[in-house]
Amino acid sequence: xxxxxxxxxxxxxxxxxxxxxxGKVMEQAEQELADPARIRRQLEEIDRLRAEGSLTDxxxxxxxxxxxxxxxxSQPRTGQWEV
Numbered sequence: 001x002x003x004x005x006x007x008x009x010x011x012x013x014x015x016x017x018x019x020x021x022x023g024k025v026m027e028q029a030e031q032e033l034a035d036p037a038r039i040r041r042q043l044e045e046i047d048r049l050r051a052e053g054s055l056t057d058x059x060x061x062x063x064x065x066x067x068x069x070x071x072x073x074s075q076p077r078t079g080q081w082e083v
Contacts, residue, residue: 033070034070039071043064043067046063047060
């Protein structure tokens with residue numbers, strides 16, 4: 001990068017920094033949403049709430065379906081079917 005290009009890009013430095021930070025925050029949030037251990041803990045919490053009567057079966061099923069879907073979509077794809 002030349003001196004002239006560097007000087008012209010200087011006003012954009014705060015924007016680039018902000019975009020970089022936003023990207024890192026988004027990566028971290030996606031990792032937490034896709035973490036199998038975290039999803040498993042949430043499923044266990046749903047079971048506990050259902051057992052104590054804080055959640056109806058219908059509410060628990062909706063929550064479980066969402067968590068299982070997140071788990072499925074977060075798994076790496078191999079492109080092959082296991083038999």
